[in-house]
Amino acid sequence: MAKAQSATSAPVHAPTSGTIIAIGEFTAPHPSGLLMATITLEADGADQWIEREPLPDPFALDPAEVARRVGAAGIVGMGGANFPSAVKLDKARQAKVHTLVINGAECEPYMSCDDRLMRERAAEIADGVAIMLHAVQAAKAVIAIEDNKPEALAAMRDACQADARMEVRSLPSRYPAGSAKQLIQWLTGLETPAGGRGTDTGLLV
Structure with missing residues (x-):
């Protein structure tokens, strides 16, 4: 639907098949009520994919x-900033991080999407972790999950047991466990430098 405009933006792919019927300003679904550039897609009900070419x-x-293919797929972080995942992978590889941290901590009340995903798609997550380890050339991965998610912990441990590079760790369920800097400190005891990033400690969250 839209191409990336810079190194820190990502292409936008249509969520379903249909026809673009408008491009223009639209009131954002946000308390600010600000106008934002919007692409309006009229779904055709077919939910038809383009031809895929799996590797x-x-x-x-x-x-x-x-990393380039991750960028082309439009994959971004889900933390709110929509930061392109490809940029994180490239920066982490260049920084020579040694550990990949998979953030399975949901510290906000009522959040359960990661919990359900880990319970139901643990094998696919483990496959993705292996690909990310290759992409950043890290030696190991730590999958951090809060202790109030026993089913997710069990599912991920089962899915990761065949790969010695992956360790599933249980964390106390407390706020703000999902914050990257706090997560690094709780897992390793290391503090991210003021004004720095997690990669400065050798970890990518």
Whole structure:
């Protein structure tokens, strides 16, 4: 639907098939009520995908190419800033991080999407972690999950047990466990430098 405009933006893909019927300003679904650039898609009900070309072996790709494909897919963080995941992968690889931290902590009340995903798609998550380890060239991954999610902990431990590089860790369920800097400190005892990033400690969250 839209191409990335800079290195820190991401392309936007249609959530379903249909026809673009308008491009223009629209009131944002936000308390501010500000206008924002909007693409209006009229769904056709078919939910038809474009032809996909799955990779037979993503580990045969150069790590930078993995990040490029992640960027082309429009994958972004879900924390609110929509930061492009490809940029994080590239920066982490360049910083030579040694540990990938998978943030399975949901410290906000009533949040349960990660919990359900880990319970129901643990094997796919483990596959994704392996690909990310390759993309950033990290030695190991720590999957951090709060102790109030026993089903998710069990599912992820079962899914990751065949890969010695992956460790599933249980965290106390307390606020703000989901914050990257606090998560790093609770897992490792390391403090992220003031004004710095997690990669400064050798970890990517």
